[in-house]
Amino acid sequence: MNRRNFIKNSMASSAILNLKIESKPNLKIKPIMMATDWGFKGNLEEFCSAAKAEGYDGIEVWWSAHKNQPEKLFDALQKHSLSVGFLVSGNGPDFKKHVEEFKSNLDGATDQNFQEPLYINCHSGRDYFSTEQNQEIIEYTLKKAAETGIEITHETHRGRMCYSAPLTRDFLIKNTEMTLTLDISHWTNVHESLLEDQPENVKLALERTRHIHLRVGHQEGPQVNDPRAPEWKEVLQHHLNWWDTVVENRIKAGAQSVTFLSEFGPPNYLPTLPYTKQPVANQWDINVHMMKLIRNRYS
Numbered sequence: 517m518n519r520r521n522f523i524k525n526s527m528a529s530s531a532i533l534n535l536k537i538e539s540k541p542n543l544k545i546k547p548i549m550m551a552t553d554w555g556f557k558g559n560l561e562e563f564c565s566a567a568k569a570e571g572y573d574g575i576e577v578w579w580s581a582h583k584n585q586p587e588k589l590f591d592a593l594q595k596h597s598l599s600v601g602f603l604v605s606g607n608g609p610d611f612k613k614h615v616e617e618f619k620s621n622l623d624g625a626t627d628q629n630f631q632e633p634l635y636i637n638c639h640s641g642r643d644y645f646s647t648e649q650n651q652e653i654i655e656y657t658l659k660k661a662a663e664t665g666i667e668i669t670h671e672t673h674r675g676r677m678c679y680s681a682p683l684t685r686d687f688l689i690k691n692t693e694m695t696l697t698l699d700i701s702h703w704t705n706v707h708e709s710l711l712e713d714q715p716e717n718v719k720l721a722l723e724r725t726r727h728i729h730l731r732v733g734h735q736e737g738p739q740v741n742d743p744r745a746p747e748w749k750e751v752l753q754h755h756l757n758w759w760d761t762v763v764e765n766r767i768k769a770g771a772q773s774v775t776f777l778s779e780f781g782p783p784n785y786l787p788t789l790p791y792t793k794q795p796v797a798n799q800w801d802i803n804v805h806m807m808k809l810i811r812n813r814y815s
Contacts (some may be wrong), residue, residue: 538623544767
């Protein structure tokens with residue numbers, strides 16, 4: 517079988533695969549499903565149109581990518597009746613420049629005169645910044661959240677300050693109002709496990725989660741090649757159990773909804789075949805599958 521037919525047959529098989537996934541009863545909440553533009557080849561208008569057509573409620577995009585012409589973004593959002601969540605970060609190893617950029621982007625995302633975001637997801641700090649430096653970033657986000665009433669979360673992301681479960685726990689204990697975007701696929705990679713050996717760290721993270729990224733990681737990587745494939749059933753079930761716990765926590769807290777981003781990435785996050793660089797699955801289809809899986813699970 518040549519590579520082209522392998523891809524075609526693999527995609528067809530995964531599309532009709534019906535894994536029996538365990539679920540908890542009575543976990544009913546309004547899932548607000550967000551689409552990522554990461555890997556999308558078209559323009560902003562085409563992306564918003566495609567997201568709406570698939571049934572997404574909104575999109576998650578980098579504020580910095582739109583801050584110079586925000587009216588284009590908000591016109592597209594209004595046209596397609598979509599909500600928005602923003603990503604913000606600072607970049608570079610120089611802490612002074614990094615934190616200035618971070619604060620500027622966060623200020624812009626919270627203070628713009630258009631549509632209020634559902635949340636702001638921060639790629640916060642760096643894993644090599646000192647605890648005191650990363651703490652300065654946390655304190656600024658807590659201040660902005662209190663001033664604006666917008667949920668400002670910190671993503672559990674490799675390379676950022678919440679790259680590991682125990683370090684994140686330390687920040688959460690010190691900052692009782694700090695909340696997370698849970699992308700636990702990063703932790704399965706960092707800790708080379710499904711986190712069975714650190715339940716208390718995971719428990720606290722799930723309690724503080726306010727936004728979820730629907731990527732499925734495994735012990736040796738941040739993204740399985742296709743979550744519909746039977747070889748990943750156990751790993752997928754672990755992630756679903758974590759997400760179930762977040763939903764259960766939010767229901768107990770009286771929340772009416774939870775935001776989810778289906779965020780399987782393109783190559784090289786998505787594995788490819790050698791020499792041809794052909795992706796082994798379709799990124800957009802996987803994300804739509806995850807969106808529908810979660811909407812059906814909790815609606």
